[in-house]
Amino acid sequence: xxxxxxxxxxxxxxxxxxxxxxxxxxxxxxxxxxxxxxxxxxxxxxxxxxxxxxxxxxxxxxxxxxxxxxxxxxxxxxxxxxxxxxxxxxxxxxxxxxxxxxxxxxxxxxxxxxxxxxxxxxxxxxxxxxxxxxxxxxxxxxxxxxxxxxxxxxxxxxxxxxxxxxxxxxxxxxxxxxxxxxxxxxxxxxxxxxxxxxxxxxxxxxxxxxxxxxxxxxxxxxxxxxxxxxxxxxxxxxxxxxxxxxxxxxxxxxxxxxxxxxxxxxxxxxxxxxxxxxxxxxxxxxxxxxxxxxxxxxxxxxxxxxxxxxxxxxxxxxxxxxxxxxxxxxxxxxxxxxxxxxxxxxxxxxxxxxxxxxxxxxxxxxxxxxxxxxxxxxxxxxx
Amino acid sequence: xxxxxxxxxxxxxxxxxxxxxxxxxxxxxxxxxxxxxxxxxxxxxxxxxxxxxxxxxxxxxxxxxxxxxxxxxxxxxxxxxxxxxxxxxxxxxxxxxxxxxxxxxxxxxxxxxxxxxxxxxxxxxxxxxxxxxxxxxxxxxxxxxxxxxxxxxxxxxxxxxxxxxxxxxxxxxxxxxxxxxxxxxxxxxxxxxxxxxxxxxxxxxxxxxxxxxxxxxxxxxxxxxxxxxxxxxxxxxxxxxxxxxxxxxxxxxxxxxxxxxxxxxxx
Amino acid sequence: xxxxxxxxxxxxxxxxxxxxxxxxxxxxxxxxxxxxxxxxxxxxxxxxxxxxxxxxxxxxxxxxxxxxxxxxxxxxxxxxxxxxxxxxxxxxxxxxxxxxxxxxxxxxxxxxxxxxxxxxxxxxxxxxxxxxxxxxxxxxxxxxxxxxxxxxxxxxxxxxxxxxxxxxxxxxxxxxxxxxxxxxxxxxxxxxxxxxxxxxxxxxxxxxxxxxxxxxxxxxxxxxxxxxxxxxxxxxxxxxxxxxxxxxxxxxxxxxxxxxxxxxxxxxxxxxxxxxxxxxxxxxxxxxxxxxxxxxxxxxxxxxxxxxxxxxx
Numbered sequence: 001x002x003x004x005x006x007x008x009x010x011x012x013x014x015x016x017x018x019x020x021x022x023x024x025x026x027x028x029x030x031x032x033x034x035x036x037x038x039x040x041x042x043x044x045x046x047x048x049x050x051x052x053x054x055x056x057x058x059x060x061x062x063x064x065x066x067x068x069x070x071x072x073x074x075x076x077x078x079x080x081x082x083x084x085x086x087x088x089x090x091x092x093x094x095x096x097x098x099x100x101x102x103x104x105x106x107x108x109x110x111x112x113x114x115x116x117x118x119x120x121x122x123x124x125x126x127x128x129x130x131x132x133x134x135x136x137x138x139x140x141x142x143x144x145x146x147x148x149x150x151x152x153x154x155x156x157x158x159x160x161x162x163x164x165x166x167x168x169x170x171x172x173x174x175x176x177x178x179x180x181x182x183x184x185x186x187x188x189x190x191x192x193x194x195x196x197x198x199x200x201x202x203x204x205x206x207x208x209x210x211x212x213x214x215x216x217x218x219x220x221x222x223x224x225x226x227x228x229x230x231x232x233x234x235x236x237x238x239x240x241x242x243x244x245x246x247x248x249x250x251x252x253x254x255x256x257x258x259x260x261x262x263x264x265x266x267x268x269x270x271x272x273x274x275x276x277x278x279x280x281x282x283x284x285x286x287x288x289x290x291x292x293x294x295x296x297x298x299x300x301x302x303x304x305x306x307x308x309x310x311x312x313x314x315x316x317x318x319x320x321x322x323x324x325x326x327x328x329x330x331x332x333x334x335x336x337x338x339x340x341x342x343x344x345x346x347x348x349x350x351x352x353x354x355x356x357x358x359x360x361x362x363x364x365x366x367x368x369x370x371x372x373x374x375x376x377x378x379x380x381x382x383x
Numbered sequence: 384x385x386x387x388x389x390x391x392x393x394x395x396x397x398x399x400x401x402x403x404x405x406x407x408x409x410x411x412x413x414x415x416x417x418x419x420x421x422x423x424x425x426x427x428x429x430x431x432x433x434x435x436x437x438x439x440x441x442x443x444x445x446x447x448x449x450x451x452x453x454x455x456x457x458x459x460x461x462x463x464x465x466x467x468x469x470x471x472x473x474x475x476x477x478x479x480x481x482x483x484x485x486x487x488x489x490x491x492x493x494x495x496x497x498x499x500x501x502x503x504x505x506x507x508x509x510x511x512x513x514x515x516x517x518x519x520x521x522x523x524x525x526x527x528x529x530x531x532x533x534x535x536x537x538x539x540x541x542x543x544x545x546x547x548x549x550x551x552x553x554x555x556x557x558x559x560x561x562x563x564x565x566x567x568x569x570x571x572x573x574x575x576x577x578x579x580x581x582x583x584x585x586x587x588x589x590x591x592x593x594x595x596x597x598x599x600x601x602x603x604x605x606x607x608x609x610x611x612x613x614x615x616x617x618x619x620x621x622x623x624x625x626x627x628x629x630x631x632x633x634x635x636x637x638x639x640x641x642x643x644x645x646x647x648x649x650x
Numbered sequence: 651x652x653x654x655x656x657x658x659x660x661x662x663x664x665x666x667x668x669x670x671x672x673x674x675x676x677x678x679x680x681x682x683x684x685x686x687x688x689x690x691x692x693x694x695x696x697x698x699x700x701x702x703x704x705x706x707x708x709x710x711x712x713x714x715x716x717x718x719x720x721x722x723x724x725x726x727x728x729x730x731x732x733x734x735x736x737x738x739x740x741x742x743x744x745x746x747x748x749x750x751x752x753x754x755x756x757x758x759x760x761x762x763x764x765x766x767x768x769x770x771x772x773x774x775x776x777x778x779x780x781x782x783x784x785x786x787x788x789x790x791x792x793x794x795x796x797x798x799x800x801x802x803x804x805x806x807x808x809x810x811x812x813x814x815x816x817x818x819x820x821x822x823x824x825x826x827x828x829x830x831x832x833x834x835x836x837x838x839x840x841x842x843x844x845x846x847x848x849x850x851x852x853x854x855x856x857x858x859x860x861x862x863x864x865x866x867x868x869x870x871x872x873x874x875x876x877x878x879x880x881x882x883x884x885x886x887x888x889x890x891x892x893x894x895x896x897x898x899x900x901x902x903x904x905x906x907x908x909x910x911x912x913x914x915x916x917x918x919x920x921x922x923x924x925x926x927x928x929x930x931x932x933x934x935x936x937x938x939x940x941x942x943x944x945x946x947x948x949x950x951x952x953x954x955x956x957x958x959x960x961x962x963x
Binding site: 090095116168 | 546
C-alpha cells in the first residue's frame with residue numbers, strides 16, 4: 001500500500017487514462033451568487049462503482065445532476081467516451097438516473113413504468129417485452145408487474161426505479177441517495193444487492209451519498225467533496241488509512257484529534273506536553289492536529305512501559321460504552337478537548353469511570369494535519 | 384384541541400345543529416313543495432309531480448336551460464384553457480407573493496362591480512351583449528377558480544417524475560402529455576366541474592351583461608318578481624340536484640391524494 | 651456518546667435522510683421558459699376584461715349622462731356631488747349597517763361551528779362535516795334566496811305552520827324588511843365565514859391549548875391570549891369574505907327587501923337598467939370599490955402583523 005500524502009489534485013491531461021468513461025474537467029457551477037461546484041475535476045473508469053461522498057450542501061448532488069443533464073454547468077467540460085455532454089438534454093445522453101424520490105409514474109403499472117424508456121427508443125414490441133421481463137426477473141419483481149406504485153412497499157418501489165433505468169442499458173447509471181429512504185435493515189440488504197447487480201450487468205454506477213459507511217461498503221473508489229471542491233479521490237482503504245486532510249480524516253470512520261502546534265517531529269500540546277509525530281512527505285508546521293484511529297490505540301497497564309515507537313498520553317476515564325462486539329472507552333486527556341476514544345475487544349477489563357489512565361499508540365500509525373484556518377482562532381479543543 | 388374543548392361541548396353541538404338546520408331547512412322545504420299538489424306553500428295538497436310537467440312544457444324555461452348550459456360549457460373551456468398554463472406559471476413563481484394575490488384578486492371583487500364594469504366596457508367598444516358577453520364575463524372569475532383548484536393538484540405533485548421522463552428519453556412536449564397531464568387530470572376535471580356549476584348558477588353578472596339573452600337564473604328571477612308559481616319549486620329542485628351531484632364529484636376528484644408519492648419511511 | 655468525527659461533519663452523517671445540497675435546487679429550470687409564457691394569456695385576458703372595465707367605471711364617473719342613456723364625454727364632478735347627498739349617503743350607510751350585522755351574526759354562529767368541526771377527532775368526520783357545510787353554498791344563489799321567500803311570505807310555510815297550530819290568526823309580515831334581508835345574506839355567506847376560520851383553527855397545535863391551561867390560565871383567557879392571535883388570518887379572511895359581498899349584494903335586497911330596504915346594490919341596478927344613468931351608477935360603484943379597497947388595506951395590515959410572528963393564512 002503506497003503512502004499518498006499529497007492532496008490528490010487531478011490533472012486532466014496527465015491523469016486521463018483510456019479506461020475512463022467519464023471525464024469531468026474543471027467544472028464550475030453557480031446558482032445565483034452561490035458557488036455549488038468550484039473547479040471540480042474527476043475521472044471515472046468504465047465498469048466502476050464510484051461514489052460521490054460528502055456532507056449536505058457539498059455539491060455532490062449538483063454534480064450528479066450536471067452529468068445527468070438536469071443542470072447546466074457554468075463552465076467546464078463533462079466528457080462521456082470522449083464526447084462533451086455539455087449543452088445536451090437529458091434524453092440525448094446515454095446516461096440514466098435513479099431519483100432519490102424514485103419518481104415512479106403513478107398512473108402506470110410497474111411493467112409500463114419499466115418499459116416507458118424503451119418505448120421512447122422505438123424498439124420492437126418483442127424486444128421491449130423480453131428486455132423488461134429480463135430485468136424484472138433480475139430484481140425479483142415479476143409478481144408485481146401489474147401493480148401500481150402506490151401499492152408497493154418502499155423497497156419494491158426502489159427496485160422499480162432501478163429497473164427502469166437499467167433496462168435502457170445506459171453507459172453510466174446515476175443514483176441519487178438511493179438508500180436514504182429505506183430503514184436500516186433494508187438498507188444493509190440493498191447495499192449488497194446493488195453491488196451484486198452492478199457486477200452482473202457490468203455497468204458504471206455513480207452514486208451520491210452522505211453516508212460514509214455506505215460509500216465505503218459499496219464503492220470501488222470514492223470522491224470526497226466539501227463546499228464544492230473535491231478533497232480526495234481514492235479507494236475506501238486509501239481514504240481510511242491515508243486521508244489527505246483533517247476534513248477527510250474526520251469524515252471517514254472515527255478519528256481522535258489532539259490539537260497543538262507542530263514543529264519538526266513533535267507537536268506541542270497544552271496539557272500533554274510534547275508528543276512525537278511522524279511528518280508526511282510534505283511536512284506540516286504551525287497549528288495542527290495529531291490524529292489517532294480509535295482501534296490503533298491501547299490502554300497501558302499501571303506499571304507497563306510503552307513499547308518503542310509508541311507515544312503516550314495521560315488522562316481520566318470518562319466512561320465506557322458497551323456496543324456488543326466492542327467496548328468504547330472514553331478518556332478525557334489532560335489538556336481537555338473531546339474525549340479520546342479507544343475501542344477494546346473485551347469488556348471485562350474496562351476501567352471504571354474516574355480512574356487515571358494512560359493511552360498509547362504507535363507513532364507511525366498516527367497522522368498529522370494542519371489545522372484549517374477557520375479553526376485556528378478557537379483556543380483549546382479547536383473543534 | 385383534538386379530543387376536547389373548553390366547557391360547553393353541548394352548546395357547541397347545539398350550535399352546529401342550528402347551523403345545519405338553518406342551512407338545510409329551506410332547501411328541504413323547497414324540494415318537498417315541488418311535489419305539492421296545492422299551489423300554496425302553506426297548504427299541503429298531496430303528492431304530485433304536476434309542476435314538473437308544467438315545467439317540461441314551458442318552452443321559455445327549456446330554452447333558458449339550454450342557453451345556460453351552453454354558456455357554462457363555453458366558459459368552462461375558456462377558463463381551463465387559460466387557467467391551466469396560469470396554474471403552472473404560478474406554481475413556478477410560487478414565492479412571489481404579489482403574483483399570488485394578483486391571481487386571487489378577481490375572486491374578491493363583488494360581482495356587481497365586475498358586472499357593471501363589463502357592461503360599460505362592452506357598451507364602450509360596441510360589443511353586442513348576449514351569449515358571448517356572458518361567456519367572457521364568466522371566464523373572468525372562472526380562470527381564477529380553475530387556477531386555484533389546479534394549483535392544489537400541482538402542489539402535491541412530485542416534479543421529479545417529469546425529470547425522470549426526460550431522463551428516459553422522452554422530450555419535453557411528449558413528457559407533458561404522457562406524464563404531467565395524466566397525473567393532474569383529476570384536478571382539471573374538478574376545476575371544470577366547479578366552474579361549470581358556478582356558471583350555471585351565476586346570476587348577477589349574467590343579468591347585467593346578457594342583453595336580451597335569458598339564462599336560467601335570469602328566467603327564475605323574472606318568475607319570482609312577477610309572482611310565484613310552484614313551477615319554480617320544481618325548477619329549483621332540479622337545479623339543486625344537478626349542482627349537488629356535480630360538486631360532490633368535483634370534491635371527490637379534487638381531494639383524492641396524489642397516488643404514487645413514495646412514503647419515506649416505509650420499508 | 652460523543653463521536654469524535656462528528657465535530658467536523660454536519661448532522662447528515664448521523665444517518666438522517668438529508669435532501670441534498672443546500673443550494674436552491676432549481677429542478678424546474680428546464681421548464682422556466684415555458685412557464686413564463688403560461689402567465690401571459692391569463693394576465694392579458696384580465697387586463698382587457700377586468701382592469702379595463704374597472705378603469706372605465708372610474709372614468710365614467712366623471713362624465714355626464716347622455717339624453718337617451720349612455721355616456722356623453724363631458725367632464726363633470728356633478729355625479730360625485732350628487733352621490734354625496736343625504737339621500738344616497740343614507741343608502742350607503744344602511745348597506746354598511748346591514749353588512750355589518752350580517753358579518754356579526756355569521757361570526758357568532760360560524761365560529762363555534764368552525765371550532766366544533768376542527769375539534770372532531772377523526773379526519774373523515776371533519777371532511778364530512780365540511781362537505782355538508784359547503785354543499786348548500788354551491789346551490790344557486792337565487793334559489794337559496796327564493797327558498798326564504800316561500801318560507802317567510804304571507805302564504806308561506808312559516809305562516810302556514812303557525813296558523814295551523816293556532817299560534818297566530820293573521821299571517822305575519824315576515825318578509826320585506828331588514829331582518830329578512832339579513833337572514834338572506836347570512837344564509838348566502840355563512841359558509842364563507844366557516845371555511846377560513848376552520849382552516850386557521852385546524853392548523854393550531856393542539857398542545858398550545860393544553861400548555862396555556864397548564865400554565866394556569868382559565869379557558870377564556872387561554873382563548874383570548876393564545877388562540878385568538880393565532881387565528882387572526884382566518885378571522886380576517888372570514889370577515890372580508892362575508893362583509894364585501896354583503897355590501898355589494900343586490901338580489902337579496904331586491905327580493906327579500908322589497909324596496910323597503912334599499913342597499914347599494916339595488917341602487918346601482920336601478921341607475922344602470924332603469925334610470926339609464928350610467929355615469930351616476932358608475933360613481934356609486936366607485937364608492938363601493940373605495941370601501942372595498944379600504945377593507946382590503948385593513949386586512950393586509952392585520953395579516954402583516956400575523957405574518958411577522960410567523961402565522962400563515
